[in-house]
Amino acid sequence: MESSKPKNIAVKRTIFRGLVLLVSSLALIVFLFPPFELMDYVSYVLTSGFNVAPEALLMIIDLLLLLAGYWLANSVYLFLFAGRLLSGFMVEVCSRLSLWNRAFNRRGLVSLVLAGGIIVFWHVPLIMDAALLSYGLHLIMHASTLFAGFLIFVGFRMLSPNQRLLTYLLGCKGMAIFGAYLCVAPIVVYGSYPFYEQAEAGATMIAMCVASDAAIIPVWLRRYFTKGKD
Numbered sequence: 001m002e003s004s005k006p007k008n009i010a011v012k013r014t015i016f017r018g019l020v021l022l023v024s025s026l027a028l029i030v031f032l033f034p035p036f037e038l039m040d041y042v043s044y045v046l047t048s049g050f051n052v053a054p055e056a057l058l059m060i061i062d063l064l065l066l067l068a069g070y071w072l073a074n075s076v077y078l079f080l081f082a083g084r085l086l087s088g089f090m091v092e093v094c095s096r097l098s099l100w101n102r103a104f105n106r107r108g109l110v111s112l113v114l115a116g117g118i119i120v121f122w123h124v125p126l127i128m129d130a131a132l133l134s135y136g137l138h139l140i141m142h143a144s145t146l147f148a149g150f151l152i153f154v155g156f157r158m159l160s161p162n163q164r165l166l167t168y169l170l171g172c173k174g175m176a177i178f179g180a181y182l183c184v185a186p187i188v189v190y191g192s193y194p195f196y197e198q199a200e201a202g203a204t205m206i207a208m209c210v211a212s213d214a215a216i217i218p219v220w221l222r223r224y225f226t227k228g229k230d
Contacts, residue, residue, distance in 0.1 A: 018078035025071035028064060029146065059204055062119070062145050069149020077157070101154065106154030112167065115151040118144050123178075125190050132192045165220050174211040178207025 080097075083090035105111050122128060122141045131137045156164045181189075182202030188195050 005055045014078050014082040018075045019070045021075035029066040035086035059201055065142055065145040066149035069146040070153045073150040108158030109150040112155035115148040118148040127191055129192050146192045165216055175205050176209035
């Protein structure tokens with residue numbers, strides 16, 4: 001009886017964390033997928049009241065969708081982990097899922113490359129311009145970005161903590177390079193936006209990269225020096 005108490009506590013904590021992540025991801029998804037009229041109103045308030053360029057707003061929304069997909073995948077993983085502690089059947093299910101992931105997603109490269117491909121695909125100028133002109137295609141773009149966040153979590157599960165940080169930093173550097181290009185490009189890359197909004201979107205991407213560096217690099221350095229002391 002006493003030995004089951006730690007397991008019950010672990011299950012409760014895992015389920016609680018899963019519920020928090022599930023509710024957070026669903027709340028973020030609902031906020032980013034409002035009805036069409038409400039979406040127009042929110043965009044109008046942000047672009048006119050807070051002077052946010054629509055293209056910069058789109059970049060921020062994509063980043064939040066990646067985060068929502070990551071949280072959603074994390075919550076699913078936690079629920080499966082809790083089920084594995086309670087049921088022998090779930091142990092078998094989780095073992096098979098793990099084997100399939102290791103067989104078809106070696107070191108997380110397949111899911112990470114696929115997630116990166118989804119992001120790059122929707123930022124091709126002709127494709128993004130078409131998505132901005134079609135509400136249905138626009139929703140597909142956001143839904144696939146959400147799925148890309150799910151894939152990133154699956155890939156990160158196969159990496160060490162330092163490899164996850166490095167992969168995230170490399171992704172941020174790619175975003176910063178593209179943002180710098182948008183700032184100095186002599187032509188309008190996306191036909192749906194004027195030149196000054198393109199430059200503001202590029203500056204937003206660089207700012208998000210700098211913010212990520214400021215948050216992650218200290219964590220990485222702390223892990224490095226802590227490991228050296230051990």
